Amino acid sequence: MRRRITLIILAILLLLLLPGCWNRRELNTMAIVEAVGVDRTEDGQIDVSLQILKPSAIKSSTSEKASGSKSVWVVTSKGETVFDAVRNASLQTDRKAYFSHNTVYVLSEELARNGISDELDLFTRDPEFRKSTYVFITRRKAEDIIRSDYEQEKIPAQAIEKLAKSTYAASKVPKVQLIDLLKNFASRTNDSIVPGIDIIQGETKNTNEESLKLDGTAILKRDRMVGWFNAQETRGVLWVLGKVKSGIIDIATPGDERKKSGIEIIRANSNVVPELVDGNLKMTINVHMDGNLGEEMGSSDLVKPESFDELEKRLDTVIEEEINSAVSKAQDWDVDIFKFGPDVHRKYPQEWPELEKNWPEEFRKIQVNIVVDAKLHWSGFLKKPVHPTT
Amino acid sequence: MLTKIIRTSTRKKRRQSPEPLLPNPSENPTTLSKKLEDNRQAILKIFPKADDLVIREFTIGTETPVQAFAVMIFGLFNEDSVNENLFKPLLSVHNNHLTGTTLEIVKESILSVSSVEEVQTLEDAVTGILSGDTALFLDGTDSILIASIRGFAARSVEEPSTESVIRGPREGFVESLSTNISLIRRKIKNPNLMVEKMTVGRQTKTSLAIVHIQGIANDEVVQEVKKRICRIETDSVLESGYIESFIEDAPYSLFPTVGNSEKPDIVSAKLLEGRVAILTDGTPLALTVPYLFIEAFQNSEDYYSRPYLATFIRWLRWLAFFISTFVPALYVAITTYHQELLPTSLLISIASANEGSPFPTIVEALLMQIAYEILREAGLRLPKAVGQAVSIVGALVIGEAAVSAGLVGAPMVVVVALTGISSFVVPAFTDVTTIARFVLLILSSFSGLYGVMLGFAGFVIHQLSLRSFGVPYMSPLVPLNGAGLNDVIIRKPWWAMTSRPLSLSRNRTRQADSLAPSPPENPGN
Numbered sequence: 001m002r003r004r005i006t007l008i009i010l011a012i013l014l015l016l017l018l019p020g021c022w023n024r025r026e027l028n029t030m031a032i033v034e035a036v037g038v039d040r041t042e043d044g045q046i047d048v049s050l051q052i053l054k055p056s057a058i059k060s061s062t063s064e065k066a067s068g069s070k071s072v073w074v075v076t077s078k079g080e081t082v083f084d085a086v087r088n089a090s091l092q093t094d095r096k097a098y099f100s101h102n103t104v105y106v107l108s109e110e111l112a113r114n115g116i117s118d119e120l121d122l123f124t125r126d127p128e129f130r131k132s133t134y135v136f137i138t139r140r141k142a143e144d145i146i147r148s149d150y151e152q153e154k155i156p157a158q159a160i161e162k163l164a165k166s167t168y169a170a171s172k173v174p175k176v177q178l179i180d181l182l183k184n185f186a187s188r189t190n191d192s193i194v195p196g197i198d199i200i201q202g203e204t205k206n207t208n209e210e211s212l213k214l215d216g217t218a219i220l221k222r223d224r225m226v227g228w229f230n231a232q233e234t235r236g237v238l239w240v241l242g243k244v245k246s247g248i249i250d251i252a253t254p255g256d257e258r259k260k261s262g263i264e265i266i267r268a269n270s271n272v273v274p275e276l277v278d279g280n281l282k283m284t285i286n287v288h289m290d291g292n293l294g295e296e297m298g299s300s301d302l303v304k305p306e307s308f309d310e311l312e313k314r315l316d317t318v319i320e321e322e323i324n325s326a327v328s329k330a331q332d333w334d335v336d337i338f339k340f341g342p343d344v345h346r347k348y349p350q351e352w353p354e355l356e357k358n359w360p361e362e363f364r365k366i367q368v369n370i371v372v373d374a375k376l377h378w379s380g381f382l383k384k385p386v387h388p389t390t
Numbered sequence: 391m392l393t394k395i396i397r398t399s400t401r402k403k404r405r406q407s408p409e410p411l412l413p414n415p416s417e418n419p420t421t422l423s424k425k426l427e428d429n430r431q432a433i434l435k436i437f438p439k440a441d442d443l444v445i446r447e448f449t450i451g452t453e454t455p456v457q458a459f460a461v462m463i464f465g466l467f468n469e470d471s472v473n474e475n476l477f478k479p480l481l482s483v484h485n486n487h488l489t490g491t492t493l494e495i496v497k498e499s500i501l502s503v504s505s506v507e508e509v510q511t512l513e514d515a516v517t518g519i520l521s522g523d524t525a526l527f528l529d530g531t532d533s534i535l536i537a538s539i540r541g542f543a544a545r546s547v548e549e550p551s552t553e554s555v556i557r558g559p560r561e562g563f564v565e566s567l568s569t570n571i572s573l574i575r576r577k578i579k580n581p582n583l584m585v586e587k588m589t590v591g592r593q594t595k596t597s598l599a600i601v602h603i604q605g606i607a608n609d610e611v612v613q614e615v616k617k618r619i620c621r622i623e624t625d626s627v628l629e630s631g632y633i634e635s636f637i638e639d640a641p642y643s644l645f646p647t648v649g650n651s652e653k654p655d656i657v658s659a660k661l662l663e664g665r666v667a668i669l670t671d672g673t674p675l676a677l678t679v680p681y682l683f684i685e686a687f688q689n690s691e692d693y694y695s696r697p698y699l700a701t702f703i704r705w706l707r708w709l710a711f712f713i714s715t716f717v718p719a720l721y722v723a724i725t726t727y728h729q730e731l732l733p734t735s736l737l738i739s740i741a742s743a744n745e746g747s748p749f750p751t752i753v754e755a756l757l758m759q760i761a762y763e764i765l766r767e768a769g770l771r772l773p774k775a776v777g778q779a780v781s782i783v784g785a786l787v788i789g790e791a792a793v794s795a796g797l798v799g800a801p802m803v804v805v806v807a808l809t810g811i812s813s814f815v816v817p818a819f820t821d822v823t824t825i826a827r828f829v830l831l832i833l834s835s836f837s838g839l840y841g842v843m844l845g846f847a848g849f850v851i852h853q854l855s856l857r858s859f860g861v862p863y864m865s866p867l868v869p870l871n872g873a874g875l876n877d878v879i880i881r882k883p884w885w886a887m888t889s890r891p892l893s894l895s896r897n898r899t900r901q902a903d904s905l906a907p908s909p910p911e912n913p914g915n
Contacts, residue, residue, distance in 0.1 A: 016833070016836045016837070016841075017836070022837075023727060023838075024726050024727055024835075024838070025726065025727075025729075026725075026726060026744075026750055026751060027725055027726075027729065027737075027740060027741045027744045027751075028741070028744055028745055028746075028747065030729070030741075032737065032738070032741060034734075053738060053741070055738065055741040055742035055744075055745045056742065056745045056746070058738060058742040098729065100729060100730030101729075101730070101734045101737060103734065128730075155738070158734070158735075
C-alpha cells in the first residue's frame with residue numbers, strides 16, 4: 001500500500017516536473033517582431049530586417065509619440081538562408097525574436113523578380129509564423145520600408161497592416177496574405193498579385209518627414225515578379241476577382257462634360273463563364289455593381305431617371321475599360337491573375353488536363369467578353385447640385 | 391487515492407491510541423430513592439462544584455404537609471415565571487381537599503406551567519436541569535417533576551450579516567434551537583413539517599432537530615440523515631460545522647456536500663424542494679442536505695425578483711465563479727507559454743507593463759495572490775474600527791505601490807483584484823475557488839494551458855464522482871435533466887416552475903399548470 005502511494009505521488013511529481021516548463025518564456029525575454037523585410041544582397045546573401053517592438057518605449061510615451069524614443073527598433077542581419085539570417089539577428093538582440101505577432105512581410109522588387117518561393121519557405125514551414133501575414137513588394141529595399149516611420153501609429157508595422165486592411169475603401173490596391181500566395185503556388189495555373197508599398201517624402205517644412213503609401217500592384221508569374229499594374233489596371237483585376245468592395249469611380253458629368261462626378265461603389269460582384277467553342281476558349285465576365293451618386297461637380301441636374309440612365313451607361317464603359325486594360329496587359333504577360341484556370345477546370349473537367357499542359361498559351365488566346373451591369377440607387381441628401389442659383 | 395492515504399493514516403492513529411473516551415454520564419441510570427434527603431445528597435454528589443446551582447427547600451401545605459425542594463441553575467431559568475407559576479401556587483396551598491398522590495396533585499392541580507414532565511432517573515433530571523428546567527423533588531415519591539420554565543440571555547432575531555438581501559425577509563436564525571424551529575414553523579404552517587430532536591455530544595449534549603416535510607422529502611434521505619447523526623460519538627458539538635464534517639459524503643473533497651444557511655426563508659424553500667434540514671442548538675447556521683453544485687449559484691433573491699434579472703445575475707455568477715477560479719492561471723499560462731493567443735495590441739500593453747518587472751510571472755502571481763489572501767483574512771478578523779486601515783494599506787500596497795515600485799506589472803494587479811472580487815459573488819464556494827485557484831496556478835506555471843486543462847478535467851471528473859445523500863452532485867447538469875434546468879440555466883417565472891427538482895423529490899408536482907396571469911377576457915365591460 002505504502003509503495004503504491006509513493007509511486008503515485010512520484011508519478012504526479014514527475015508528470016509535473018519532467019516537462020520542465022518546456023517552452024516557457026517571460027514576456028520581457030522576447031523580442032516581439034512586428035514586421036519582416038527580406039532583401040538579397042549583391043553577393044547572393046539574404047538580408048533580413050526585423051522591426052522589433054520596444055515595450056518600454058510604449059510605456060513611457062502613452063499619449064505623445066513625439067516624446068523622443070521610437071517605439072520600435074530595426075535590426076538587420078545577413079545569412080545564407082532566411083533562417084540563418086533570422087538567427088544571426090540574435091547576435092545583435094539580447095532577446096530572442098518572436099514571430100507569432102508578425103503582421104507584415106516586405107520583399108524587395110529585386111528579390112521578387114528572381115522568385116519569392118525560396119524566401120517564403122521558412123515563413124510557411126515554421127509554426128511560429130502566421131499564414132495570415134500581409135505581403136508587400138517594394139521598389140526600394142525592403143529594409144527601407146521596415147525602417148521607415150509613420151505618423152498615426154506608434155508601431156509602423158501596425159500602420160502597414162491597417163493600410164492593407166483599408167484597401168477596400170479605394171479598391172485600387174489588393175490585400176494579399178501569405179496564405180493567398182501559397183494557394184496560388186499550389187494550383188498549377190494561378191498567378192498572383194501583391195500590393196506595392198513605397199515611401200513618399202513630405203514636401204513640407206520638415207523635409208525629413210516621410211510616410212508610407214500603398215502604390216501599384218506587383219504581378220507575379222508563378223513566384224516571379226514580371227511587372228507592375230497601376231491603380232486602374234489593378235481595379236480591373238479586382239472587378240474580375242469579385243474583390244471590389246467599395247471605391248469611387250470618376251465619370252464625366254452628363255450635361256457638363258468638362259467636369260467629373262464621383263460614383264461610390266456600394267457593392268459589386270462578378271462571375272466568369274468560360275465557353276469552349278471549337279477548341280477556342282471564350283470567357284464572359286459578368287460584373288454587377290450597385291452604386292450611389294456620391295458627388296457631382298458641375299451644375300447639371302442629375303437627379304432624374306434619364307440622367308441616372310446616362311450615368312449608368314457611362315459607368316459601364318468605365319468599368320469595362322478598367323477590366324479591358326487589365327486583361328490585355330495580363331494576356332501580354334501570360335499571367336493568369338484572374339484565376340481563369342479553375343473556372344475552366346470546373347466547367348470542362350474532361351478537356352482541362354489538355355488545356356492545363358499549355359495554359360500560358362491558352363490563356364493568351366482567350367477571347368474575353370465583358371458584360372457590365374451598373375446600377376445607381378441614391379443621390380444623397382441633394383436633389384440639385386450645390387451651385388449658386390442664378 | 392488521496393482518500394485512501396488519509397484513511398489508512400487515521401485508521402492507524404486510532405489503533406495506536408488506547409485512551410478510552412470520557413464516560414458518558416447518562417450511561418448508567420441511577421434510580422431514585424423515596425427519601426428526599428437521599429435524593430438531595432445524590433444531586434449534590436452529581437454537582438460537587440456548582441455554585442450556580444439553586445436548591446430551594448420548602449413545604450407544601452397539603453393535608454399532610456410534604457417536604458420538597460426544587461433544583462435549577464441560576465441564569466438558565468426564567469426567574470419571574472418560576473416565582474409566579476411554580477413557587478407561588480405551591481406555597482399558597484392550604485389544607486385543600488384534593489385527592490390522589492402528592493405528585494398527581496402537584497402536577498395536575500397546582501403548577502401553572504405548560505410543560506411538566508415526570509422522569510424516573512436522576513440523570514434525566516440532571517439533563518433537564520442543565521438545559522434550564524426546574525426539577526421538583528417531593529418527599530415520598532421516586533419520580534421527579536420537570537417543569538420547563540427556561541429563560542436565558544439570547545440574541546434576538548435580526549438580519550444576518552452574511553446573507554443580506556434587498557428584497558426578501560430580513561430575519562435570520564439565532565442561537566436558540568426552539569426559536570429557530572419556530573421561525574420555520576411560521577413559514578410552513580403544516581403538520582407535515584416533521585421535527586425530530588436528537589442529542590449529540592457526550593459533554594455538550596447539544597440538541598439538534600432534523601426537519602423535513604413528509605411527502606415531499608425522500609424518506610430514504612431522512613433515514614440516512616438520522617443514521618449518520620446517530621453514529622456521531624464525539625465530545626462536543628459547538629457549531630453545525632461539527633455535524634457537517636461527520637455526515638459529509640466526501641470528507642476529503644474540496645467541494646462541500648452539505649449546505650448551510652442562516653435564513654429561515656432559504657431553509658424553508660429547501661425543505662419545500664424536498665431537502666432535509668438539520669438545526670443545531672447554539673448556532674444560527676442550519677444545514678441542508680442533499681446539497682448540489684448548482685445550489686451555490688442560486689440565491690434567495692433570485693426567486694423574489696423578476697426572472698429576467700435573476701437569470702442574468704445567475705449567468706453572472708457562473709462567470710464570476712469561472713473568473714475567480716481560472717483567470718490567474720489563464721493569465722500566467724497565456725503570457726508565459728502561449729503569447730500567440732493574445733491579440734497583438736493586448737500583448738503589447740501587457741508586455742510594456744511587465745517590462746521592468748523583476749520576477750517571473752508565476753512568482754508575481756503567487757506573491758499578489760498571497761498578499762490578497764492575507765489582507766482578506768486580516769480584514770475579516772480585525773475589529774471594525776481598524777478595518778479602515780486595512781483597506782487603505784491593502785489598496786495602496788497591493789494596488790498602487792507595488793506597481794509604481796516596479797515589483798509587479800499592473801495587469802497582474804487587475805487580475806488579482808478581479809479574482810478577489812469575483813470570489814465573493816459565489817460565497818458558498820469562496821473556499822473552493824481559493825484553493826482551486828492556487829492549484830491551477832501551479833499547474834499552469836508548469837505546463838501552460840495543458841496544465842490548466844488538466845486541472846480543469848481533474849476537478850470536473852472529481853465533481854462528477856461526488857454524491858450528496860444519494861443525489862449526483864452535478865445534477866441536473868449531469869445526469870442531464872431538462873426540466874431541472876428551468877431553475878439552473880435560467881430562472882423561470884414561478885408560474886412556469888410547475889415541478890420540484892427531480893433528483894430531490896419523488897412527489898414532483900408543485901402547483902397547477904397554466905397559472906400564467908393574463909388579462910381578463912372581456913375587458914372594460
